[in-house]
Amino acid sequence: MAYVATRGGERAIEQSERLFRAEMGEITADRVAEMRKALPYLVDRVMGEASLYDEDLAALALAQTGGELYEAVLLLRAWRTTQPRLTVAEPVTQENLFTHRRISAAFKDIPGGQVLGPTLDYAHRILATEVLSGENFLPTPVEPASRPSPAQQPSVAAWQAENDLLTAPEPDTASGNTIPDITREPLLFPAKRAHTLQSLARAETGGVLALGYAAQRGYGQNHPTVNELRLAEADIRVRHPRGTEFSAGRVKVSQAEVVSKSGSDLGLGYAATLGWNEVKVIAAATLDLNAKGAPKGSATEEEFFLYHTEGVESSGFCIHFKLPHYVTFQSSLDAMHDARAKKAAQAKRAPKTDISPQVESAE
Amino acid sequence: MTTLPDTLPGWGHAALLTTLARADDARLKAFAENLIPALPEVEVLDNRTGLVMLPMRDTAQGTHFHLGEILMSEARITAGGQDGYGMRRGRDLEAAMAMALIDLAVALGLAKPACAAFLEAESAAQAETDRETLCRVEATRVDMETF
Numbered sequence: 416m417a418y419v420a421t422r423g424g425e426r427a428i429e430q431s432e433r434l435f436r437a438e439m440g441e442i443t444a445d446r447v448a449e450m451r452k453a454l455p456y457l458v459d460r461v462m463g464e465a466s467l468y469d470e471d472l473a474a475l476a477l478a479q480t481g482g483e484l485y486e487a488v489l490l491l492r493a494w495r496t497t498q499p500r501l502t503v504a505e506p507v508t509q510e511n512l513f514t515h516r517r518i519s520a521a522f523k524d525i526p527g528g529q530v531l532g533p534t535l536d537y538a539h540r541i542l543a544t545e546v547l548s549g550e551n552f553l554p555t556p557v558e559p560a561s562r563p564s565p566a567q568q569p570s571v572a573a574w575q576a577e578n579d580l581l582t583a584p585e586p587d588t589a590s591g592n593t594i595p596d597i598t599r600e601p602l603l604f605p606a607k608r609a610h611t612l613q614s615l616a617r618a619e620t621g622g623v624l625a626l627g628y629a630a631q632r633g634y635g636q637n638h639p640t641v642n643e644l645r646l647a648e649a650d651i652r653v654r655h656p657r658g659t660e661f662s663a664g665r666v667k668v669s670q671a672e673v674v675s676k677s678g679s680d681l682g683l684g685y686a687a688t689l690g691w692n693e694v695k696v697i698a699a700a701t702l703d704l705n706a707k708g709a710p711k712g713s714a715t716e717e718e719f720f721l722y723h724t725e726g727v728e729s730s731g732f733c734i735h736f737k738l739p740h741y742v743t744f745q746s747s748l749d750a751m752h753d754a755r756a757k758k759a760a761q762a763k764r765a766p767k768t769d770i771s772p773q774v775e776s777a778e
Numbered sequence: 779m780t781t782l783p784d785t786l787p788g789w790g791h792a793a794l795l796t797t798l799a800r801a802d803d804a805r806l807k808a809f810a811e812n813l814i815p816a817l818p819e820v821e822v823l824d825n826r827t828g829l830v831m832l833p834m835r836d837t838a839q840g841t842h843f844h845l846g847e848i849l850m851s852e853a854r855i856t857a858g859g860q861d862g863y864g865m866r867r868g869r870d871l872e873a874a875m876a877m878a879l880i881d882l883a884v885a886l887g888l889a890k891p892a893c894a895a896f897l898e899a900e901s902a903a904q905a906e907t908d909r910e911t912l913c914r915v916e917a918t919r920v921d922m923e924t925f
Contacts, residue, residue, distance in 0.1 A: 462846075463846070465846075466846035466847060467829070467846060467847055467848075467849065468832075468846060468847065468848040468849065469848070469849035469867075469868060469869070471868065471869070472849065472869075495829065495847065498827060498828050498829045498849070499826070499828040499829070500828060500829050500830075500831060500847070501828035501829060501830050501850060501852055501865075502830055502831075503830070503831045503833065504830050504831065504832050504833065504848075505833075506833040506834055506835050506842045507832060507833065507834040507835065507845070508834075508835050509835070509837050513908070514915075515911070515915055516915075516918075523922055524922060528919055528920065528922075529919070529920040529922070530915055530916070530918055530919050530920070531918040531919075531920060532915055532918055533918075557914045557917055558917055559910065559913035559914045559916070559917055560913050560914075560916035560917045560919075561913070562913070562916060563908075563909050563911075563912030563913045563915075563916055564912045564913075564915040564916035564919065565912075566908065566912060570837060572837045572838070573837075584836075584837070584838065584839045584840025584841075585840050586840055587835065587840050587841050587842040589842045590833070590842065594833050594842045594843065594844060595843075596831070596844055597844075598844075608836070608839060608841040608843070609841055609842065609843040609844070610843075611843075612836055612841065612843035613843045613844045613845075616843070616844070616845050616846060617846060643837075649832065649834070649845075651830055651832060651848055651850075651867070653830060653865055655791065655795060655863050655881075656854065656861055656863055657783070657791070657861070657863075659791040659792050659795060660792060661791075661792045661793075661795035661796045661799065662795075662796040662799060662800075663795075663799045663830070663850060663865040663866060663867065664799050664800060664848075664850075664866060664867035665800075665867075666832065666848055666867070668834070668845065670834075670837075672837055672838060683837070683838035684838065685836045685837055685838035685839070687834050687836075687845060688845065688846075689832075689845050689846040689848075703838070
């Protein structure tokens with residue numbers, strides 16, 4: 416690959432950026448606050464892909480980029496590098512999640528029951544066009560139950576292990592800085608499981624969906640059933656300098672397990688991400704379920720899906736093709752002209768031959 | 779010589795910090811400001827934003843992995859031989875400092891009734907918010923027998 420340094424575009428570059436920003440107009444704190452309030456699922460998606468949780472910063476990134484998601488995620492990933500890491504929190508466990516939604520498609524009667532939480536799964540998809548005519552859309556309020564749902568819901572996988580359907584995993588002793596971290600180490604293959612799950616947690620939703628969907632349609636080895644899907648809030652458990660462990664607040668998380676029959680046992684695929692984004696975690700868990708033994712170069716092969724769902728790298732590589740490649744392309748053109756000239760010279764030198772098709776006579 | 783930190787009757791240190799970390803930011807700052815005159819000269823060791831990495835346990839194979847980082851505000855102060863610490867979500871340095879001031883006041887045994895009253899009120903407000911959320915969640919429970 417070859418690049419060439421050029422001059423002369425400074426004014427055009429400056430004006431092009433102004434042109435982009437002119438479309439969004441003035442960015443105010445009120446606009447950012449309104450975006451945060453009105454677009455919680457988009458804010459969640461951006462935070463998950465940026466691997467940086469702060470609703471205000473995510474809403475600001477969306478406002479500043481006019482909703483160009485790849486640019487918004489890139490802004491947040493870049494900003495993240497300006498901040499020190501204060502500590503690593505205690506690992507979040509499923510049974511301690513403050514649960515808003517917990518369903519299973521595999522078992523009807525799961526311990527704790529099925530709680531739909533906030534979802535449009537069963538809603539009619541009708542565009543409220545009356546809003547455009549000045550009639551406001553006011554959502555019908557929830558009729559709260561008289562007693563609260565339990566804040567913590569039991570684990571479906573643990574119940575399956577108790578019933579000899581799954582093997583309960585061994586506890587991981589890694590904690591703090593001993594947990595492998597792809598923001599500080601290269602992603603190598605075969606990948607450490609902690610790297611795989613961290614990569615999927617910060618992967619680009621559309622990319623994960625495309626490859627997960629391919630696996631679900633039959634290009635994978637295992638068809639998934641959602642064992643458990645959970646939207647919840649997780650405590651950020653840190654330590655006071657005197658050693659006291661406490662919750663420094665909560666963040667929204669999504670988590671999915673998908674299950675498939677694997678020999679005489681059940682196999683589980685798993686994924687989780689920051690924010691509420693259930694399409695992403697179901698698709699990512701499908702990839703995790705299918706990764707073992709996947710053919711080289713297939714959509715479900717770990718190296719393939721981890722490399723190709725990293726949104727900042729993939730979008731960056733894609734858009735770099737629009738930057739000047741004058742020398743590279745000129746070199747290709749020169750090679751093409753040269754080949755044509757050689758072919759023409761060859762044709763001139765070669766004796767004329769009859770190129771009419773040979774027809775075999777019918778018997 | 780460092781003395782052992784004082785405590786609030788009925789309040790463990792973990793519960794105190796958890797409540798302060800989720801307390802309403804405006805009320806937290808207002809309450810902490812009122813404590814300042816009673817405190818000895820405070821030295822600020824840290825008041826900054828930064829990231830806390832949040833790991834999670836995978837339920838399929840039990841692996842601990844990183845979900846991502848969270849923007850936090852932190853304050854670390856010292857006075858009268860005791861430390862005060864605050865850490866809260868977001869980029870509100872004043873709120874983190876307010877939390878640290880209350881933690882310090884409790885460790886020094888100052889304004890105990892006022893601190894206990896503030897914590898009780900905030901804890902009750904947080905419990906009520908959670909209860910309201912969970913009552914709305916409960917309304918979405920599926921009664922499978924009626925399917």
